[in-house]
Structures are given as structure tokens and as C-alpha cells.
Amino acid sequence: MVTMVPVLLSLPLLLGPVVPQEAQAGCYSLTYLYTGLSRPREGYPWLQGTVFLNDQAFFRYDSASGKAEPLGPWRHIQRMKDWEKESQLQKFREGIFLETLQDIMAYYNDSNGSHTLQERLGCELQNNGSSGAFWKSAYDGKDFIEFNKEIPAWVPLDPAAWNTKKKWEAEEVYLQRAKAYLEEECPRILQGYLNYSRHILDRQDPPSVAVTRHTTTGENTTLTCQAYDFYPRGIGLHWTRDGEVQESESGGDVLPSGGGTYLSSVVLEVSSQDRDLYSCQVEHSALAQPLSVPWDSKQETGARSSGETQSQ
Template sequence: MVALQQALMIRPLTPLGTHSLRFFYTGSYGVMTFPEFVGVVMVDEVEVIYCDSSIGGAEPKQDWMRKLIKDDPEHMDWYSNECHTSHNTFKTTTEILMQSFNQTGGVHIYQRMFGCEWDDETAEVNGYDQYGYDGEDFIEFDLKTETWIAPTPQAVTTKHKWDNDRAGLFYIKNYLTQVCPEWLKKYVNYGRSSLLRTALPSVSLLQKTPSSPVSCHATGFYPDRAMMFWRKDGEELDEDVDQGEILPNHDGTFQMSVDLKSPAPGDWERYECVFQLSGVKEDIIKRLDKAGIRTNRGQAGITVIRAASALFLFASCITGVFIWRRRKGEEQMFYS
């Protein structure tokens, strides 16, 4: 299981044809320049709702979400209430966690990442629910076994308590497999003109020095549901290849790279880089050709782009998210 903080900083690759609804929220303690609570809702890696404890409410971030709210005004009221309620819950929970870890001060971060994915071709649905504390996994829900996994001793008591709450387990499973996918489908329907658009990338071959790996870099594509790989003699390569993560650009598009260890001089014509984008039938193929490789300054420039994108992604992810609770009058999902 990957640490939650790492999972937030490096966006997971979404399979082709799959839509995602992800909730991130972050509670902080001892960080004077950052709100105590920040929440973000993302659809297909696009921010659609934002809130934090300093503004005291929720804000739509996309035109289609504003239209949805206009059609259903109670939708935003619900989100604003969630922001306020989650702030209070996170504040109390952080204090409990500090006691469990024998901490009396310092800087601490409590996070939750949960949501669902829906394949619009196969109708397959998948859900997940993870908690993290100070950059380490704290507890995670196993949807298959309907039990909680506790990787740290401090989470064992919480695991037993939540495992014994059959009503709570039923609610979480129902939310991840039924409610969340229905909301996701609704969001995709409202935002289809934006979310389902396609933008093809520019693809370049980059190499820092003659002995460095050759990097195939694609930038400016949308959506993020894309794949890129190297082929030799028409066969996809698994060895001598370093697959990079998909990173966001500041204009809402994405970029990614896949590196190939420098091949033997006589073999170059046998290699090609292939880019595939969800919703686009034809692949973009870039054949390995020395004359088309950008070196030194081009590679340095792309390094700066990657670094800037990583910082942008981190800034977005550290904002945290909303908790989808039971309706008013019912028990909350986080049990202290």
C-alpha cells in the first residue's frame, strides 16, 4: 500500500475509458499560513468544488458545475455544510491522533482520499477510501473483504471499532459502489462538453547527452486517460523503459514522458514511441530518428516544465477534500 501523501502528490494513472470522482481533504495543525481545513472535489482530475475553513463555504470551479447548482440550488448548500462540518470533525480527530501518537505540539497533517471510478464501456465500478496522518498510511478500507486495514499500531483500535460497526460498513460499501458512481455519471453528463473533449499533444524526442536515455515527451493532451510506450519491431517493450507519471499543465491539459535506454547505433530505426488517447482511434507514432531529437537546452527546458507541474500538482493535492457524510440526523462516517 502506497503512503497516502505519496499517492496525493503523484496522480494515479486512470485506465482508458474510465471516469473518476475523487475527494481529497486535508486538516492541518500548527501551520499558521495554511487553513485548518481545505476540501477539493475532482472529476476526471479536474477541480470542480473547492472550500476551506477561511472562506467558510464551498465554491464551484467549472461553468458546468455552476449550471448544475443553478438547476439544483440545494446541491451547493449541501457542500457548504459539508465544509463546515468536516472542518470541526478534522480538528477533533487531529487532537485524538496526536494523543494516540504521544504528540503535544509541532506540525501535523491529517488527510483522507476517497472516491470511485466508473468505466463507461464495461460499466465496471471501483471504490476506495484511505486515511493518512503525517504523510503515512493510517487506515484503509478493503472493499473486497469489507474490512479496514490498519498498517500502524495506533490504528488497530479504530480498525476493530469500525469492523464491528456493520451499519457503517454497509453504508461505506453502498456509497462507494452505488451513490458515488451515480453522482459521477451525473457530473459527467453535465460536464460532457468539457470533460469529454479531446486535445491531441505535441510529441517530441529528447536526449540530454548521446549516452542518456531517449525521452518521448507528449504535452498538451486532454483528457488524462492516455497511454504512451515504446515499441521495437512492432512489439511493446517492458524492459529498458522508464514510464513517467501523467502531470498537469497550467492550462488544464496534461503531459507525460516515457524514457528508453539509448539503443545501439544500428538499431534506432527499429524503435518507435506510441501515444494513445482515450476517445481517439488513431495512435500518434514518433519513430526514433537522430535528426528529430532535441538535446541539451530542450531537455533542460522540459525538466523545468516537469518541476513546475509537480509543484502545481502538489499545491492542488495538499488542499484536501470533502467528506460525504450521511444525511442530517444520521451518524457521521468518521468515528472518534
């Protein structure tokens, strides 16, 4: 049986935001995310973990390979980390994770069922020098247990979690180590990663922007403005009509677009007879000033085709 002692260096969650939604300049986070399945599909590992620096996937681990492997630009940074040693640590955490999942299933007397255990832990470094931390888990999509470092104590959020709390608080040293990990070791590890990663996390990729008009039979025309390939995540995107901001019909969500960048779009419905000047206004930290991409319906009087695009 795996002992609990360094559960302190252990596990993470998928309830709430997976990673901080927006990191201000000079703010950084290290987040460990694990998902364990009691009955995974054939060919899939029962445990998968991904580690993030801010919103960028840094390395992954799964129970099938037993290896921690760098992702994205970190694949090309030499001597940043001892990946063999990290693989051994992740393998140890895997044992703790499995034991926890089995204990929960035993409590509910459902050893043959299909269940999911998710955990999220990590820390943040703020631009004022302060740090924050989080450590929480969920079972079958519901909050299970979380660590309160101020007490310190494990806080049960599910009936089965009382047994987990008792096990993880069997000795006072376990609580103190968990608290020390969140408040001291995790920020120290994050600070070490930043020595190799600030140029990645602080980069500024300006958005490319395309505006598209789609007209169908009827009286309305759909104008779509899409910004893509930008980083960091935060962006302001809206339509204006003769300089006045319009309320969009849909869109505005910011989604990953691959390669560590993002995309977003806003949609506006207008009358097909409207001849006013519409523009897509874009604000992003990588732009020296807001960008305006116009769609001038006066240039296309009588057009009835779909998929017409203007871009910048």
C-alpha cells in the first residue's frame, strides 16, 4: 500500500477554471491537473496528468507510459529539468491517486462501477511578491475534498471524504508538509521554472483579424469578425456602426486555437438593406493601439453571395 507522506507533493482538479483565466503582467501560476478513470476505454491510460505554466501546457504524464514529457516550446529547452526524476515523482503520485480512488469506491461499495477522480493543485506568484495556492479534488464531477492551508486542515466536501481526511491527517506532520508545499516549495519550483520560461509566458502575439459577410434569402445579413493567433488570452472585440458600439448577437468567447494561441469572434445581424459603415474594433496588449477593420456595405451593393471576407 502506498503511504500518504508526500501526498503533499501530490494532486489537482477540474472544477472551476482549469487554469487562471487571465494572468496580469508579472503574475504566474503553476497548475497540476490529473484525471483518473476507474474503467478507462481500451487503449487509454487510467490516469492522465497535465501541468500548466499560466495557461500553457508545460508537461504531461500518463500511467501507460510512466513518463513525464515536456510539451510545446519546453521540448526544446535543454537542461531545464531532470525529466527522469520528474517521471519517478509522478509515478509515486500515481500510486497515491489510485489508492484514493479505490478508497472512495470501497466506501460506496461500488468497486466495479465507472468513476472519475479529478484533482487540481498549484500555486501563484503575484506581481507584488505575494503567493497563493490551491489544492482540491472532485469525484464523479462533484467536489470531494480540499485543503485549507490557513487552518491547516483537509475540508471534506463529500461523505466519503471524511475517511480520506482521517487518513491524510493521521499525523500532524502530514498537514504541515502539505502547507509547506503550497506556501514554500511550490512557489520555489515555479520561480525556478520561470528562469527558463518568462520569454514564453510574457510573449505578445498580435491578433490577425478577418471580417465576413453572409447573406441568405431574407432581410438580414450576418457580419462576423474573427480574431485569431493572438496571445495572451485577453482581448476586446466588438462591432461598431458609424463609430457607435453595437451589441453583438453571439460570440465573444475566447478559445484555444492551437500552438498556444487563441481565437475569438463576434457576430452581428444587420438588415441586408443597411448601407452604414460597420467596423470590427479590436483591443489587445500586443497592439500599439486599437485596430479597426471596416466592412463597408456601400462597396458591395447588390451582393448576395455568402462567405465574402475582408481581413487585416
